[in-house]
Amino acid sequence: MRNFLAVILAIVAGLTASLGLIAWKLNGVTHQPEPVQDILGSGEAADQLKAAVPDALGNMASESIDVAVLDEAVNSAVSSAAQHVTSKDDFDEAWAQSLEQTRTGWVDQIDSLQEEMDAGEPIADNSTDAQLQWHLDPVAEVAVSDINDAVADVTGSSSNMQLEPKLTINTSIPPVSMLTAEQTVLATQLMTLWPVLLVLAGIVFLIALLIGSGGSRWIVWLVTGVVAAVCGMFAKFGFSQMQHVILDRAENTPHLVLLRPFLRAVQDWADPQLIVLMVAGAGVALLGILGGFISSNRRRARY
Secondary structure, eight states: OHHHHHHHHHHHHHHHHHHHHHHHHHHHHHHOHHHHHHHHHSSHHHHHHHHHHHHHHHHHHHHHSOGGGOOHHHHHHHHHHHTTGGGSTTHHHHHHHHHHHHHHHHHHHHHHHHHHHHTTOOOOTTOOTTSOEEEOHHHHHHHHHHHHHHHHHHHSOOTTOOOOSOOEEEOOSSOTTTSOHHHHHHHHHHHTTHHHHHHHHHHHHHHHHHHSOGGGTHHHHHHHHHHHHHHHHHHHHHHHHHHHHHHHHTTTOTTHHHHHHHHHHHHHHHHHHHHHHHHHHHHHHHHHHHHHHHHHHHHHHHO
């Protein structure tokens, strides 16, 4: 009975530790500007994302301009003008501002939903209020004058063809089929509790060791490690599934060209950390297996 209870507590410790570690990383990305800038502002994946910005701007600008007068020449001019945006001196600064506005905007959305929930207002399961809105206004400001000039050169008039330097992309991150708005708010709250989760995991783990019988405490190490490693695998699988859903929802949209490198950049950041979680869990499990061998040898020596 003692060992059974120790195993249950070891499972709880593994789950809690995994949630705490994942919440710690996600909380940093959500509530601190530096991680977002590191993930999407620099590096190979970020460069691919930046390289996709001109095509996305061109596609969205073409949709924003009066379709009645839009022809192939205008579309070509818009795309050509947008291609030069990344070479401008103020693009990097505008990109950094866009990332920060996107992060703070999403946090404000979550805070607003939290206030509604606290006031007892119902939130529909299919509500998209908790989904990420990508604010590219600073980037659009860099490119809009060139795009408008290019359109005016082709049409000979800019009266009906002016593109406003306001660009917000509504994404399906996270998909409501996987996380409703209310669940997203609750998950965001959980992120802030990562220190509590990690301390709780440590306490539960120690209790499990104390409850387990002397020769079977290795089972606690084994079970805790296996649970942590499995949690890392499930988190990686869940993120992969979420990517497929997001890309399917964005099919045939002008910002699809931007979403692919964005998700790839996030994956390049998340994968190494999930692998560390899985390896750490496997290491704890191996310690348990080693302890089991030692305990078994001691028993044989006694008899």
